[in-house]
């Protein structure tokens with residue numbers, strides 16, 4: 001395959017893993033990169049410089065292929081502005097292939113000068129956005145590409161609530177830098193559709209949770225297979241931190257607190273990071289809000305990353321052939 005993204009990074013397939021707090025660690029990251037896609041190391045998993053640098057070095061030992069690092073710049077109790085600066089500096093020093101920034105743009109938080117420094121070091125800079133206006137800002141600021149994340153996505157979709165189906169072509173027709181579709185992608189059909197919409201690659205996260213290499217309790221992987229596309233909910237809209245999570249007991253509690261006008265103080269104990277971490281590790285499907293996209297409805301098995309990526313590419317090829325025969 002040849003797209004602007006495969007060319008930019010020298011990767012075999014334009015399939016990128018999205019950030020996943022607690023889950024995007026060296027083993028999963030390297031498995032995806034070794035399979036010809038692009039793995040993701042999520043910086044927020046590490047609270048000290050040593051831990052973060054060690055994780056990058058461990059990943060480099062597991063793969064000689066490129067991988068991305070995510071830095072999420074959203075309000076957080078534990079991750080501070082100092083962390084954001086440290087993460088970006090270490091990525092520069094370690095010369096990782098690319099940075100996925102989500103939330104506030106890098107130039108506004110870490111400083112404009114970093115964009116030039118990243119370019120010099122050959123670290124490609126992408127911003128995950130949910131609107132055309134944010135894509136335009138990123139292009140002007142000197143970013144190398146855009147992750148166009150629709151409302152279907154797991155994690156924190158922008159409260160413009162625009163679908164990937166509309167967002168991808170709108171951003172692709174507006175900016176000159178490559179666009180990657182994020183949200184709702186999990187198989188050959190959705191991959192082929194994103195390419196038809198003008199994307200140069202896709203980003204998936206939920207689909208990669210149900211793989212053999214993802215270090216999450218098996219209960220969670222089995223739960224993903226059972227769940228349908230209508231079984232996610234948007235939580236924390238009331239505190240300006242909209243997030244899409246799988247429906248469960250805690251998500252119902254969060255929604256009930258929000259409906260009654262409860263604020264941050266009441267919500268924090270329910271959404272606390274440690275609670276989420278424990279749920280992933282111990283397989284507690286009802287005890288924390290677990291981020292997940294509507295693409296969960298397309299997850300039906302637990303393959304290796306290599307089998308998954310190869311199947312997606314082969315199926316997409318067949319799907320495009322099928323569509324071509326319609327004309």
Ligand SMILES: Cc1cc2nc3c(=O)[nH]c(=O)nc-3n(C[C@H](O)[C@H](O)[C@H](O)COP(=O)(O)O)c2cc1C
Pocket residue numbers: 017018019020021023042044070072101102128149152153154155156182183184185203204205206207290291292293294295296
């Ligand atoms: C478990 C999980 C954790 C996530 N954590 C983050 C995060 O820390 N930072 C971020 O920018 N996006 C995060 N996301 C969003 C993904 O990177 C990606 O944008 C989104 O999930 C894509 O939609 P999909 O899950 O339908 O493929 C997370 C998603 C999931 C499923």
